[in-house]
Amino acid sequence: MFDKGQSADDLVQRGLALHKQGRLAEARPLYAAALASDPGHAEALHLMGLAAYQQGDFDEALARIEAAIRQRPGVAKYHSNRGNALKEKGRLEEAIAAYRQAIALDAAFADAPFNLGVALREAGDAPGAVRAFQAALRLNPSNVDTRQNLATALYSLGRHDQSIDLFREVLKARPNAAEVHFNLSQTLERAGRYAEAIAEARVALALAPAYAAAAAALHFLMRRCCAWEGMSEVAAVVDANIDAAGPGVRVAETPFLNVGRCDDPVRNLAVARSWGNALANSVSPLFERRPPSPRAEGRIRLGYLSSDMQSHAVGQLMRGLLRRHDHGRFHVSVYSYGRDDGSAYRQDIVRACDAFLDIRDLAHADAARRIHADGTDILVDLNGWTRGHRLAICAYRPAPVQVGFLGYPGTTGCPFIDYAIVDSVVVPPAHAGLFSEALVFLPDCYLVTDDGQAIAGRGPSRAEAGLPADAFVFCSFNGPAKVEPVMFDAWMRILGAVPGSVLWLRHGDDLADANLRAEAERRGVAGDRLVFARAVPGKDDHLFRMGLADLGLDTRIYNGHTTTADTLWAGVPVVALEGRHFASRVAVSCLKAVGLDELATPTLDAYEALAIRLACRPDEIGRLRERLAANRLAFPLFDTARFARHIEQAFETMWRRHEGGERPSPIVVPPCRAVPTP
Structure with a gap:
């Protein structure tokens, strides 16, 4: 019951006191009473929206907060909280704009650059995230959360030493924070400091025995260092998390770690789907699937998306295919977001393409816009869930046909990847239903190789290589x-x-x-x-x-x-x-x-x-x-020209089906006749 003599401001203050105690169910009726008395009360609208946000109703949160902004457009925290609601609805770019508006309104409001940093990191703009967290830290140097997030953003940029130092600073304030020990472990691992990484992961798991992400990371580190004692107990924590996950819940173990640990394709699909659906739900596609229409240009515009176009296993394998593509039928672009290592592989790949675009500095959405603006017909993701992937670019749907190939040996579980390129050995018929993608069966081996790969003409003897001369x-x-x-x-x-x-x-x-x-x-x-x-x-x-x-x-x-x-x-x-x-x-x-x-x-x-x-x-x-x-x-294994003809036939079939308005469905590529090697 409310005192009829109370003003809307009084009701809001009473509600806010309860709100700060976490008593949202009691606070909301007070805000509602304030709005009944004064429908345009901006703070009541804002707090009602904030309560809805905290209770998971992001549609109501956004509607209420936007109503508050219409009443008082100059309040920075309203715009920042609007950004939070937008982010939860997958409208990441609008969220970033809202945070920037909050900063423009009040440069001293530290929450806004902090929230901006979180959003930019999620958007794939790690340099922007670092700048935002640094700005937030200048405004509030003692904020441990900001320091922790800055450390995470620096990790994303490969600035591992700085990241490690910051995580250690955070641990001085929060020595029992399992998440910080886990993040420090991840950074130490990337820096090649494996013994320290294992120790920190063990601390995280000791502090939080059900911490499945830490268990998954520790299991990988134990495998990476061949430190096998107790590995099954660590795996049990990971499996318990997978088993307990309900529909729509993303499990802790990444799909890539899962396929390296677990050879059960049913479980592999469940893990991949949990991640793929979570990613799909976190962004709003920027583009509708292009409707079928006759092509103005004769060539299919083919785009490869990868972090590994350098002296890396994927780059080494792809070099031969890029050289052998029929550029009369395909316009071939590479969208690279990995480093330029200056290697001969990198240089050869650049020369083999019709276009090579370095998109390292583009946020996910901006990279998707570039791919879409280039008129890409078929986008082939070469990373899948491997480390450093940017599947979020594909989630924006920049191309009408999207394909997973080569880098990741399994289903992505992503609803925005239409096809997976396989062969009948790696995916026997009984496993066909364990992929979220339509399967494309190449007639030989799905693994492309480079028949131009040189072998040195001379090298060490067995003795010089440290091998016994006469041993098997x-x-x-x-x-x-x-x-x-x-x-x-x-x-x-x-x-x-x-x-x-x-x-x-x-x-x-x-x-x-x-x-x-x-x-x-x-x-x-x-x-x-x-x-x-x-x-x-x-x-x-x-x-x-x-x-x-x-x-x-x-x-x-x-x-x-x-x-x-x-x-x-x-x-x-x-x-x-x-x-x-x-x-x-x-x-x-x-x-x-x-x-x-x-x-x-x-x-x-x-x-x-x-x-x-x-x-x-x-x-x-x-x-x-x-x-x-x-x-x-x-x-066939080392016949790169033959492989190129087969995969091109697959791409042409995909495109014909799209032009005909058909949904993705399985493709079996017949073996081509022998092709002379140019």
Whole structure:
């Protein structure tokens, strides 16, 4: 009940006192009474809107706050809170404009630049976010939240040392803040300080035992450093979070971490969908899907979107395809948001395109506008959920047809990605329903390769590479995160059965190397039978060195993809295990496409038996190497021109269907006839 003699201002003050205590259900009737007395009371409208915002009703929040602004347009906090409501509704650019309006009205109002920084970071404008948080910190130097967000924005820019220092400052004020320990762990990991990163992730999980994001990150770090003790307990926290997630809830583990940890394609889809739907709901598409219409220009305008157009696995694979595209039928653009490393790969890629656009400094929406303004017909995202992705650009729908390819081995779960390019080995027919995209089945291997990739003409001897001259050399040059206990057990049994053999691995860092040697000792294998290959100057040098090995051993949950193709290109046969999901079936697809089907094994026992048999039969290994040498340029895996014709046929089918008003649906590309290599 309200005293009839109370003014609207009195009612608002009573409501505000309750509001500050979190008693929104009691505050709102007081605001409503104030509005009944004075329908144009700006502060009552604003606070009613703020209460609605806090209760999750963003439509009412926006309507009320905008009504308050109409009454008093010069109040900065109204515009800032309007921005908050707009952001929650996915209207990010309007939110940013509202925050800027608040700053223009009151340059001393610290909440506005703080909120602006959060929005700019979400929009993909990390430099702008840093400037906004720095402005907020100047206004309120003691604000720990601002310092923490500035540290996160600096992390996004790769300014890791500054980010680490700021997170440590925040921890002085909040030593028990699990989120800060987690963020510090992430930054330390990016800086290559893995032992410290693991320690901070463990602190975060100790402070918050159900903190699934910290558990997922810790699990990856444990894999990355081959520190396996207790890994299953950490995974249980991640899985509990996935199992408990209801409809519309984004789980803590990223899709990329999930496919590297879990080989269940049903779970992979659930995780990807939770992230894909959350991203789709966070933005409002800027463009309607272009209606079908006859083309004014004969060529299909094809755009590739990637962070990896440099000396990176994706750039190395794509270089050959970009060279082989039929530019008479396709106008090929690359939209790059990764660094320019000055490498020959980068230079070759730039030369191979009709247009190469560096969009690093563009926010997601501005990048989408550029892609749309260029008239892009088919946009091919090469990152998926891999680190550094900008799927948010695709969420704005800049192209009428959008495709996932190459970088991410699985479904994106994104409703705005229409097609995924696969083959029938990595995605067997029984798995077709476990993708949110319509599937495009290429006839050979989905993995593109570059048949122009050079191998150095000379290089080290076995002794110079640290290998025993007369030993049988198994190799696996995959990153240490792919080396997990089950397959490592098998590798040690193989070494135990082949006296004097060694396993040649990629050097991750000193911690990972030491941990793997210790794990070998625990399994009864001398640690010095593991040899670690450090970086060499060029990819051609690496390929020459790979050829010193006798037999490749592939990994289990996440196969070698580029690594397996490189090992085969270097002339070394590879034994692989046919796994349960896309990421664990790529090596088998490569083997089939190079005519070495017998090296694909259905079980771990068969994998071990085959590796041991081959190591004990040098004549058989010799025949395999001869076949591989003959098949390399005769079979589809390394026929880049053939691959280009197949993927172009897929793109043309997608475009015809769009022009015909059809929805995306599965495409099976038939094998083309032999194409002469130019």
